[in-house]
Amino acid sequence: MQVLEEKIAHLIRVTEDLSEVVARQETEIAMLTRRVQMLMEREAEREAGTAGQVFLGDERPPHW
Template identity: 65%
Template sequence: MSNTLTILEEQIAHLTRTVEDLSDVVARQENEISLLTNRVRMLMERSAERELEHGGQAMLADQKPPHW
């Protein structure tokens, strides 16, 4: 019985460590997604500003291009 209990405790410790590692990965990914989302927003704003400077119409993010 003691051997079974030891095996279960080892498995729980391993699973706990895996959950903690995955939590760290998810937290890093959340930060990276946030950073990339901000960069995409900034690039879209810059692109729209340049388009307006050259006399064109600014494309909104939810508009389909004219060829669709």
């Protein structure tokens, strides 16, 4: 009987620990989702503000 009580106590502790981990991950995922959304909005605004200009990352500056 004592062995079963020990196993149940262990399982309860593990379940509570996992629940805390999941709760932290949920909070972190929500924060990261908000950040990604903000970055996407900034990029959309930046693209809209360039008015059709094309920027090439490997393009040499005009003085070359």
